[in-house]
Amino acid sequence: MSYILTDADKTAAQTLRDDERFNHFVNKVCEHDEIWILTDEHGCMMLTSDDEEDCIPVWPHADYAKEWAVDDWSQCKPEAITLKVWQARWVPGMEDDELLVAVFPTTDATGVLVEPRELQDAFTRKQKLGRHN
Template sequence: MSYTLNDADKAAAEKMNDDQRYNHFVNKVTEHEQLWILTDEHGCMMLTSDDDEDCIPVWPHADYAKAWAVDDWSECKPEAITLKVWQSRWVSGMEDDELLVAVFPITDAAGVLVEPRELQDAFDRKKKSGRKD
């Protein structure tokens, strides 16, 4: 289930630091039960961090993913993954492949890099708390 994103929301996200975007991401994904990746004809797009870690970037809304899809990634399209599928397939698959998650990167910031299980634990804690801040 997606939500409407307006220009004010996008501008506010651009002003958030990495930790604020991480928390925003966890809140939105938990609330709407989906996250977004970028894909092309070869599959899911990955990036390499400054520390040479392979990562899959994720966003809380398709429009944020689209904004990232420029230059080398201009052929990419946002694809939704339900939280249920993320938990059942992606977390263990990424762990097996030794991939990290790049949470909510924006134009000038790579986002927070976390282990897939750590991100899943954040979703689980948020769901358990029942808060929607």
């Protein structure tokens, strides 16, 4: 179940720099054990970066994903993926398909583009730190 996102929290997160939004994303995903994507009847929404890299955008909460579901994406709906499923199925699948992850894009920024394993490593580091606190 997703956490409650206030308008103030949403506004604050969206004004963060890309690297800060990346860290916010990792923290929230580890805390709530879910990653949000957009899907339609054809599957997961994908983007092509300015560098012609195919990527899957991900968000820490359904409300951020919903903000992307406009215009060409208006048929898309937010869908949660547990961190466990992401790690077991999505990371290897994205690596096999040579896809990147667009971490926490906003309506005016692509987000941080990373390899799936790099994002996985960030989750692992965060989880290890969390156990030591």
